Amino acid sequence: MRTQVAIVGAGPSGLLLGQLLHKAGIDAVIVERQSPDYVLGRIRAGVLEQVTMDVLDEAGVGTRMHAEGLLHGGFDLLFKGQRHRIDMAKLTGGKQVMVYGQTEVTRDLMDARQAAGLPTVYEAAHVAVHDYGTDHPRVTYEKDGQTHTIECDFIAGCDGFHGVCRASVPKGAIKEFEKVYPFGWLGLLADTPPVHHELIYAHSTRGFALASQRSLTRSRYYLQVPLTDQVEQWSDQAFWDELKRRLDPQAAEHLVTGPSLEKSIAPLRSFVTEPLRFGRMFLAGDAGHIVPPTGAKGLNLAATDVKYLANALIEFYLDKSEAGVDAYSEKCLKRIWRAERFSWWFTSLMHHFPENGEIGQKFQEAELDYLIHSENGARTIAENYVGLPLDFGQ
Ligand code: APR
Ligand code: PHB
Numbered sequence: 380m381r382t383q384v385a386i387v388g389a390g391p392s393g394l395l396l397g398q399l400l401h402k403a404g405i406d407a408v409i410v411e412r413q414s415p416d417y418v419l420g421r422i423r424a425g426v427l428e429q430v431t432m433d434v435l436d437e438a439g440v441g442t443r444m445h446a447e448g449l450l451h452g453g454f455d456l457l458f459k460g461q462r463h464r465i466d467m468a469k470l471t472g473g474k475q476v477m478v479y480g481q482t483e484v485t486r487d488l489m490d491a492r493q494a495a496g497l498p499t500v501y502e503a504a505h506v507a508v509h510d511y512g513t514d515h516p517r518v519t520y521e522k523d524g525q526t527h528t529i530e531c532d533f534i535a536g537c538d539g540f541h542g543v544c545r546a547s548v549p550k551g552a553i554k555e556f557e558k559v560y561p562f563g564w565l566g567l568l569a570d571t572p573p574v575h576h577e578l579i580y581a582h583s584t585r586g587f588a589l590a591s592q593r594s595l596t597r598s599r600y601y602l603q604v605p606l607t608d609q610v611e612q613w614s615d616q617a618f619w620d621e622l623k624r625r626l627d628p629q630a631a632e633h634l635v636t637g638p639s640l641e642k643s644i645a646p647l648r649s650f651v652t653e654p655l656r657f658g659r660m661f662l663a664g665d666a667g668h669i670v671p672p673t674g675a676k677g678l679n680l681a682a683t684d685v686k687y688l689a690n691a692l693i694e695f696y697l698d699k700s701e702a703g704v705d706a707y708s709e710k711c712l713k714r715i716w717r718a719e720r721f722s723w724w725f726t727s728l729m730h731h732f733p734e735n736g737e738i739g740q741k742f743q744e745a746e747l748d749y750l751i752h753s754e755n756g757a758r759t760i761a762e763n764y765v766g767l768p769l770d771f772g773q
Contacts, residue, residue: 382408382498384692385518385531387506387544389418389499391481392664392681393537394488398438399689401497405696408529409499410506410520412538415489422568422641425480425593426451426578426675428766431682432477440487447594448479454764456751457581458744462627463751464577470754470761478578480593481678500527508534508547511660534660535688540650542666548657558723560647560671562586562730565604567618571637573598574630580673580729581625582747584740587673587730588625598635601672603730604644615639647671649723651715654708655684661707663688668715670722673729679766680718684711686769714767721763 384400386393389411400407411418427435427448435441452468452475468475492499503520510516511534518529536544545553573592581588586603593599600622604613615638623631650669655662664681687710691703728746732739750756 380408380527381530382406383531383696384533384535385410385516385529386535386537387508387518388412388536388538388542388664388666389415389489389501390537390539390664390681391485391488391678392666392685393535394485394492395434395438395682396535396537396663396685396689397497397499398440398488398491399434399685400692401495402437402439403689403693403697405692407497407535408531409492409497410503410518410529411499411501412503412506414501419482419485419489421482422566422599422643423481424672424675424677425478425483425591425599426679427477427479427484427682428679429474429476430686430766430769431679433769434682434686435484435487437686438488438491440484440491443483443487444477444479447483448477449592449594450475451478451577454578454580455575456747456760457579457627457630458583458747460627462579462630465751465757465760465764467761467765470758471765474765476765478592484678503527506538506543508536508544508660512658514659516659532659533692536660536662536666537664537685539665540669544660545652545662545666552657554653556649556651556653558649560649560726560730561606561732561734562603563606563608563644563646564589564601564672565608565610565613565618565644566599566601566642567615567639568593568641569598569600569637569639570596571598571635572596574626574634579626579630581627582729582731582743583625584731585621585625588622589673590622590626590630606646608644610642610644613642615642618642645672647673647726649719651712651719653712655711656704656708661688663711667711668719670719671726672722673726674722674764676718676722676766680715683714683769687711713772717767717771725760725763
């Protein structure tokens with residue numbers, strides 16, 4: 380088989396890239412290790428920046444998002460038992476974010492790809508990338524007992540943190556930056572009305588909690604838990620009881636509980652790979668970087684990587700220029716590091732770090748107090764939360 384761009388991974392990054400390339404008349408084949416149901420079964424964050432909404436619109440998959448997503452102009456920070464609203468819209472000249480789950484984004488992209496009849500190979504085993512240091516890269520995989528080869532001009536590594544593309548790069552040609560946090564997030568999804576119409580980020584001596592949502596009838600909550608905890612140790616009742624202890628009394632009273640639809644523990648990590656281009660192979664999305672989920676930057680960064688990559692490839696094919704391809708890595712990394720810094724800082728501010736002692740706790744409370752009482756402080760959070768424009772600092 381021959382195509383222009385072979386995309387490894389059919390998560391949101393790979394599917395979005397496929398869609399943007401298709402709109403520009405560039406052929407791509409996607410090769411995915413898992414089944415579509417498996418891909419849709421992964422529950423991840425659900426807050427989209429304006430830039431992400433714009434890219435999804437451009438890709439022609441924004442209709443359901445606009446119909447069903449919830450626009451939020453602010454969120455609450457809770458500490459020392461009291462909630463304080465960060466009025467994002469007021470502080471950023473009217474910017475808002477869209478609450479719309481990654482699962483739904485992925486579903487919309489899958490449907491669009493299927494409707495356009497574009498090729499995706501699911502359940503491909505032993506996917507491998509070859510010869511991306513030359514002008515004739517290849518992707519091979521096994522399916523139904525046969526080995527298949529895709530010859531292409533470029534490989535897009537959209538295969539997530541555990542993918543094969545980054546792993547195929549020789550150690551000396553890549554630098555990895557990593558910080559692993561000493562706790563995880565226990566998440567619970569339930570068909571119950573959200574406790575509040577906006578998100579609540581809660582700092583407490585018992586640990587961080589987040590009250591999020593997927594719709595007016597579906598809630599998503601998280602608790603900071605030790606890395607040693609197993610999800611089986613947490614009954615639904617234990618989860619709800621602990622969440623109530625970490626929320627303010629009014630929220631705790633209003634919290635509607637119910638059976639969990641999903642419950643899982645995710646570790647927290649900051650991770651960046653440099654560079655993101657290796658000859659004719661590019662990394663995009665979680666393949667190149669991971670942020671801790673505080674602030675929900677993961678999907679948004681993936682969307683902007685992909686937008687930059689699509690532009691670079693369009694420039695290559697339509698304008699016969701390699702300038703975009705050459706600039707891809709640096710351009711992405713500038714934006715990635717900004718979001719990495721914010722996600723690390725917001726994580727450090729909001730979580731409980733027993734190893735920092737009581738004085739660490741006091742420092743966090745004083746910083747939060749400063750942030751909510753200073754317009755500049757509040758704007759710093761708001762500006763980062765709504766995200767950078769696509770062409771920032773270029
Ligand atoms: N061969 C083929 N496909 C693979 C391989 C492989 N060797 N390894 C992984 N994959 C697939 C995975 O099964 C997955 O479907 O690549 C896809 C990667 O998808 P994601 O992990 O969702 O990564 P990405 O598309 O970059 O999306 C980023 O995910 O973790 C969140 O916060 C993050 O929201 C952001 C988004
Ligand atoms: C979520 O809804 O899953 C979510 C929202 C905001 C975050 C992280 C996760 O900061």
